[in-house]
Amino acid sequence: MAFNEDGKNNKMHKATPVVRWIMFLPAVIWMIFIFYMSAQTGGESGSLSERITRPVIDLLDHIFNYGEHYAVAFDRMEFIIRKCAHMTEYAILFLLIFFPLKKCAGVSWKAYMVGMIIAVIYAGSDEVHQYFVEGRHGCISDVLIDSAGAVTAAVLTALASNKKTILAAVCIVLCGVTGVLIYV
Numbered sequence: 001m002a003f004n005e006d007g008k009n010n011k012m013h014k015a016t017p018v019v020r021w022i023m024f025l026p027a028v029i030w031m032i033f034i035f036y037m038s039a040q041t042g043g044e045s046g047s048l049s050e051r052i053t054r055p056v057i058d059l060l061d062h063i064f065n066y067g068e069h070y071a072v073a074f075d076r077m078e079f080i081i082r083k084c085a086h087m088t089e090y091a092i093l094f095l096l097i098f099f100p101l102k103k104c105a106g107v108s109w110k111a112y113m114v115g116m117i118i119a120v121i122y123a124g125s126d127e128v129h130q131y132f133v134e135g136r137h138g139c140i141s142d143v144l145i146d147s148a149g150a151v152t153a154a155v156l157t158a159l160a161s162n163k164k165t166i167l168a169a170v171c172i173v174l175c176g177v178t179g180v181l182i183y184v
Contacts (some may be wrong), residue, residue, distance in 0.1 A: 002102065023100035030096050031122060034089055035080055038126050042135020053078040065111030094150040096117045108161075112154050119150035 040048070057070070057077045066073045094115045101111035123146035127138035 012178050019099070020104050023103065024097070027093065027096035027100070030093055034093070034122070034126060035129065037089075038132055038136070040136075041133060047138065049078050049082055053081050056081070058120050083145050086145045087152065090119050090123055090146040090149035091153035092123065094153040095157070098154070112158065116147075116154055120147045123147055123150075 038044075055072060057066075058076045060066075060073070060077070061070060064073075084152050097118050098111050098115035101114055105111055120143070123143045127140070127143050128145070130136040131137075131138035
């Protein structure tokens with residue numbers, strides 16, 4: 001059995017090119033999904049956001065009774081949901097790239113870097129793509145939010161690889177969510 005410099009099993013390094021490409025198929029499918037979602041017109045995208053936001057804000061309205069501030073609460077909640085969706089999309093993309101890379105390359109820091117670079121480049125290309133879609137526009141801030149999703153996934157993956165730091169990872173996520181809620 002072959003081992004890499006870390007003493008770990010080096011079996012994946014000898015995987016056939018076809019097997020390696022198959023390992024990346026989920027990432028490619030996810031990229032196609034992101035492209036499909038970005039190809040929706042502004043109206044279609046807004047309609048999807050509303051179908052998700054409306055039940056959430058209606059539930060919260062029963063608790064907090066927004067009254068005349070319902071529209072403001074709705075807009076804020078829609079903003080949070082849309083931005084969380086952006087972050088989640090690219091966190092998932094990072095993970096779908098990272099794990100096969102780590103299996104194939106065997107050196108995790110390279111997998112982290114390549115996973116983040118691919119996710120950030122794809123986020124940029126996605127915003128350029130939206131620039132050409134009716135009712136949509138590309139936004140640098142969305143590239144940053146998408147990139148933050150990839151970086152968050154990378155940090156949490158790194159922290160979770162050391163079981164003693166899983167609690168720290170949870171605390172970081174809770175602090176981030178709290179920060180977003182305070183900002184909005």
